[in-house]
Amino acid sequence: MTDFAATKALFALPEGVLYLDGNSLGPLPAAVPDRIDAMLREEWGQMLITGWNQAGWMEMPMRLGDRIGRLIGAEPGQVAVGDTLSIKVYQALAAALDLRPDRKVVLSDTGNFPSDLYIAQGLLKMLGPDYELRLVAPEEVEAAITDEIAVTLITEVDYRSGRLHDMAALTRKAHEVGAVTVWDLAHSAGATPVDLAGAGADFAVGCTYKYLNGGPGAPAFIYVAPRHAGRALPALSGWLGHEAPFAFDLDYRAGAGVERMRVGTPPVIQMAALDCALDIWEMTTMEQVRARSITLSELFIAEVEAACPGLTLASPRDPQARGSQVSFRFDEGYAAMQALIARGVIGDFRAPDIMRFGFTPLYLDEDDVRGAVAILAEILNDKLWDRAEYKARKAVT
Amino acid sequence: MTDFAATKALFALPEGVLYLDGNSLGPLPAAVPDRIDAMLREEWGQMLITGWNQAGWMEMPMRLGDRIGRLIGAEPGQVAVGDTLSIKVYQALAAALDLRPDRKVVLSDTGNFPSDLYIAQGLLKMLGPDYELRLVAPEEVEAAITDEIAVTLITEVDYRSGRLHDMAALTRKAHEVGAVTVWDLAHSAGATPVDLAGAGADFAVGCTYKYLNGGPGAPAFIYVAPRHAGRALPALSGWLGHEAPFAFDLDYRAGAGVERMRVGTPPVIQMAALDCALDIWEMTTMEQVRARSITLSELFIAEVEAACPGLTLASPRDPQARGSQVSFRFDEGYAAMQALIARGVIGDFRAPDIMRFGFTPLYLDEDDVRGAVAILAEILNDKLWDRAEYKARKAVT
Known part of the structure; x- marks a missing residue:
């Protein structure tokens, strides 16, 4: 125990x-200040630019993704850390819609965190007037998953009431009608057991500054089911999602797996704090x-x-x-x-x-x-x- | 002196x-570790969630934007800090294209940093098959700015050769033909005098981990000319760009000015390092x-x-x-x-x-x-x- x-x-x-x-x-976490101090003085201070390789900064988004993956039912190599939750919602939703180009309706609920809805509104506006964000009450989500729905965009735990959606059941229903699921785990990761693989979730996103104690402005994460990872659209196609970022090619070629959801230079100081905070999870x-x-x-x-x-x-x-x-x-x-x-x-x-x-x-x-x-x-x-x-x-x- | x-x-x-x-x-910068240590222990540690107001975390993206603005010819309230440079390129390019919906060609050059090109490729793919990213050699940019061009997406200083584009001349040419300009200042901010207002630039973006010494993964910034700020499209419409983020409305309403280009929760630890690094610029x-x-x-x-x-x-x-x-x-x-x-x-x-x-x-x-x-x-x-x-x-x- x-x-x-x-x-x-x-x-x-x-x-x-x-x-x-x-x-x-x-x-x-009491260990964070000393860890950050060491990172600043010994890594940034002493290694300078070589820290990207020598100190493993470049690999941190995937290494931390693996650590978080263990808490949410993902295997190594399926979760990438970076950016903010809103950015990761955008990427996941764009990729999910790209898997169902024949459908135009995104289903969410009025208990979702507003930023998820705002991001969806911005993305759908860009995709064109055919697209619709359909909002229903949380208790009506299951019935509203019809074969009109391209993507369900649901936050598992309601930020106000704490109400927990049934991820397995809703994902099953979505798949029965051919919809793709995006799960927001903002209030789930580190709070409740999540089994992304068991539920068959397609995409998931979350943040690390709540129950994972990564600190103010700690980076977000994104999960892509392995069956989609090799063809998922990286809408925010930055260089660190490129197959070979340091080849400096003029044309984008997406990385092999969820790495393609990396975008730009990751926040190394924030990641060092998160890495330290995640150590505590080894005890339980x-x-x-x-x-x-x-x-x-x-x-x-x-x-x-x-x-x-x-x-x-x-x-x-x-x-x-x-x-x-x-x-x-x-x-x-x-x-x-x-x-x-x-x-x-x-x-x-x-x-x-x-x-x-x-x-x-x-x-x-x-x-x-x-x-x-x-x-x-x-x-x-x-x-x-x-x-x-x-x-x-x-x-x- | x-x-x-x-x-x-x-x-x-x-x-x-x-x-x-x-x-x-x-x-x-030698002062950064102690500054970060104080931020961690006294702000995160002691103030906890109240740090967002008490320690001014929520205002940092605009306050740091003002500090950077002084180095690039922008007035207070015109620059917002956050995310990565690739994300800010996406936002600026999407907003610039939205100002010229009748044109479909983005002009850039082969000396641009690849991530800018990758981001443009991803955005244009999403906008539809009519859109084109046109690449010319750096010395051919001026001649290639024709009335077909919707947006010029140019990095002022070539990341390989150091070649400096003439921002004022290219912006003038772009405006003569009705094009909108996006300037990437990655190798300019803190390196060369930039006069965004004087040049009449429309949008600009840049990073803070190079000449501004903000540390590995330090956040990026975005400038929107005041004539556009009140109507620029915030393609990544996250809650902190909302007019009233804490009203938790279900519908997005863009903030008044460049604040609308804020997206999600900003990286407070990285911003504290950047804030400290910017102090040095007060001496010169x-x-x-x-x-x-x-x-x-x-x-x-x-x-x-x-x-x-x-x-x-x-x-x-x-x-x-x-x-x-x-x-x-x-x-x-x-x-x-x-x-x-x-x-x-x-x-x-x-x-x-x-x-x-x-x-x-x-x-x-x-x-x-x-x-x-x-x-x-x-x-x-x-x-x-x-x-x-x-x-x-x-x-x-």
């Missing part, structure tokens, strides 16, 4: 802070993290419902139907979250009334959960939003 | 190294750096031509016609460059026979130039490539 007290000790959490926002930005398994995440989130729900009757659960009650976060609705949620943060309990707020809390077993335990709920209950009893000065302030803003 | 001995002291160059490859990757001006770059490169050419008669100048002889690098042709250039690097003189090699040297006044002086040429002359006199064991090795590789 994983020693979660040992993993917790590997994070540099501030004194007095209960951090329930690892679903937005993971905290600093996704299944053990998931089991403990459910323990913590179930405890949180029970404690909140006992102590804070004004709050309404906005996440699925069945832990198997949600990711690693729990959301509650509360009319004064914005004010309550500000008060929580001021008391060192960091969650976040999503309009109009969602208070969102992430459960990250690598550095949270039962005491943290109980402590957070105790402070939340105090704030709710305090009802600062009923005070005259709060109402006056709210009226002018 | 700039105290270039003082700027040189701000770089952490390895003992015994003469670094003439700052045109590929600038060296480590682009004009003084340029004057000294010419002094150093002229000295280098004179010394090489006196001491190394086997080498042929591959860069323009007129310093006004080249950027901040000098290339020589030499049949055994690959072997000679390997030998140079082994002796601590770091330049680089570009097939088939180009030995390339960058001149970066912030940390190179006359003694460095003379020292490098002395070692080059020894290597050439040594003629290791004439030795039997070298020839035998070469025959099998």
